[in-house]
Amino acid sequence: MQLLQLANNHQIPAIGYGTWRLKNKPTTVDIINDAISAGYRHFDTAFAYGNEETLGQAFGATKVPRSELFITGKLWNDDRSNVRAACTRSIKNLQCEYLDLYLVHWPASPAVHKDWAEVNRKVWAELEKLYQAGLVKAIGVCNFKVNQLEELLKTAKIPPMVNQIEYHIGQRQPDIVEFCNQHNILVEAWSPLGSGKMLKVPELVQLAEKYQVSPAQLSIKWCLDNGVLPLPKSKDPERMRQNLDVFDLKISPADLKILNDMPYVGGSGLDSETITLFG
Numbered sequence: 001m002q003l004l005q006l007a008n009n010h011q012i013p014a015i016g017y018g019t020w021r022l023k024n025k026p027t028t029v030d031i032i033n034d035a036i037s038a039g040y041r042h043f044d045t046a047f048a049y050g051n052e053e054t055l056g057q058a059f060g061a062t063k064v065p066r067s068e069l070f071i072t073g074k075l076w077n078d079d080r081s082n083v084r085a086a087c088t089r090s091i092k093n094l095q096c097e098y099l100d101l102y103l104v105h106w107p108a109s110p111a112v113h114k115d116w117a118e119v120n121r122k123v124w125a126e127l128e129k130l131y132q133a134g135l136v137k138a139i140g141v142c143n144f145k146v147n148q149l150e151e152l153l154k155t156a157k158i159p160p161m162v163n164q165i166e167y168h169i170g171q172r173q174p175d176i177v178e179f180c181n182q183h184n185i186l187v188e189a190w191s192p193l194g195s196g197k198m199l200k201v202p203e204l205v206q207l208a209e210k211y212q213v214s215p216a217q218l219s220i221k222w223c224l225d226n227g228v229l230p231l232p233k234s235k236d237p238e239r240m241r242q243n244l245d246v247f248d249l250k251i252s253p254a255d256l257k258i259l260n261d262m263p264y265v266g267g268s269g270l271d272s273e274t275i276t277l278f279g
């Protein structure tokens with residue numbers, strides 16, 4: 001697995017395994033073991049996914065040394081005034097001693113919080129303390145748009161090292177990616193397969209056929225070619241392996257442009273500036 005470097009030089013495997021929608025049930029331990037056997041070393045988790053304990057059973061029992069795993073956790077919105085306790089709870093649940101990366105799961109939504117910028121600043125200051133205390137090796141955010149990042153950077157002592165955003169063919173958010181590139185913030189792609197929804201788009205299927213790969217493989221390599229770290233999720237061992245087997249695929253610049261220009265498809269519709277559901 002190729003490794004990338006975060007702004008603080010902490011290394012991160014170039015493809016991560018998404019754990020959203022895996023159940024908090026023993027079958028998930030087998031799924032994580034399959035993912036480890038397939039070669040995944042980078043796991044994207046979140047308290048809000050409700051499955052930390054089960055993931056922890058797999059991480060706690062694996063023979064792969066902790067130093068070879070890269071485990072990301074996320075602070076849920078309900079824990080904004082409870083950051084250190086939330087982080088230590090996740091570390092305990094995940095049986096992982098420390099987190100490689102801790103992310104703010106959602107910025108405070110302006111549609112819910114008049115003082116959204118101040119809420120985000122306070123939360124970020126708490127993440128900085130976790131980093132300085134060594135509980136987490138790197139810190140970052142999710143779902144921050146450009147103006148939310150600009151506000152945060154005004155007072156951040158340590159800039160976010162990662163911004164995890166919805167990113168897939170048909171939803172590129174180029175303004176956010178460009179801003180992050182300029183500020184040495186690694187962009188991670190959540191739902192890099194559009195949660196599976198865009199894999200049957202005819203143009204994508206045709207291009208995948210041309211390269212003799214699956215639409216999922218084309219989508220994952222497209223993320224990497226655009227400098228974005230994909231976090232695909234699959235419960236199926238064969239698909240897990242397939243989703244890692246992308247590094248030899250060479251997408252031509254012309255085809256990369258076709259993929260970049262694909263119209264909106266497969267998006268979640270979630271917008272961190274207007275969301276009221278869990279702002």
Ligand SMILES: NC(=O)c1ccc[n+]([C@@H]2O[C@H](COP(=O)([O-])OP(=O)(O)OC[C@H]3O[C@@H](n4cnc5c(N)ncnc54)[C@H](OP(=O)(O)O)[C@@H]3O)[C@@H](O)[C@H]2O)c1
Nearest residue numbers: 018019020142190191192193194195196216232233234235
């Ligand atoms: N920060 C955030 O706010 C946020 C939000 C959403 C997601 N995320 C992260 O991003 C991760 C990935 O997003 P996601 O779970 O929405 O989904 P995704 O990776 O975009 O797509 C997963 C779907 O595609 C299917 N699939 C996977 N590989 C395939 C292949 N090779 N061929 C055909 N179908 C394939 C899976 O089915 P099977 O499982 O049956 O193979 C599943 O239905 C999440 O798990 C989570 O870790 C973060």
